[in-house]
Amino acid sequence: MAFDRSCASVGCHASGGQKPFLDSGNSSRIIGGSSQGSDLKLVVLGDVEKSYLALKMLAPDMLPQGAMIQGGSMPPSKMGHTEADVKAILDWIESGEMADSGL
Numbered sequence: 001m002a003f004d005r006s007c008a009s010v011g012c013h014a015s016g017g018q019k020p021f022l023d024s025g026n027s028s029r030i031i032g033g034s035s036q037g038s039d040l041k042l043v044v045l046g047d048v049e050k051s052y053l054a055l056k057m058l059a060p061d062m063l064p065q066g067a068m069i070q071g072g073s074m075p076p077s078k079m080g081h082t083e084a085d086v087k088a089i090l091d092w093i094e095s096g097e098m099a100d101s102g103l
Contacts, residue, residue: 037070046096
């Protein structure tokens with residue numbers, strides 16, 4: 001589960017940790033949800049550039065021109081995430097599909 005491995009570890013975005021909660025079963029709750037670091041929605045299905053979560057996951061040199069994020073990119077490099085997990089989450093956002101396929 002990409003969210004569990006890359007986002008929802010203890011002290012990060014697991015239920016009861018920092019919002020938004022990104023552990024398994026919560027991904028549908030972030031669609032259209034507000035972010036704390038931007039006026040952008042957390043996830044706008046089908047639109048990576050308008051999804052704050054996606055912008056936080058992009059490498060700084062991959063951010064669209066004018067895009068602003070608060071703090072550093074996510075997940076932090078110390079988390080042991082894989083590029084495949086990040087790609088799976090970004091692909092889910094870009095696909096526009098409501099089902100998260102077990103992210």
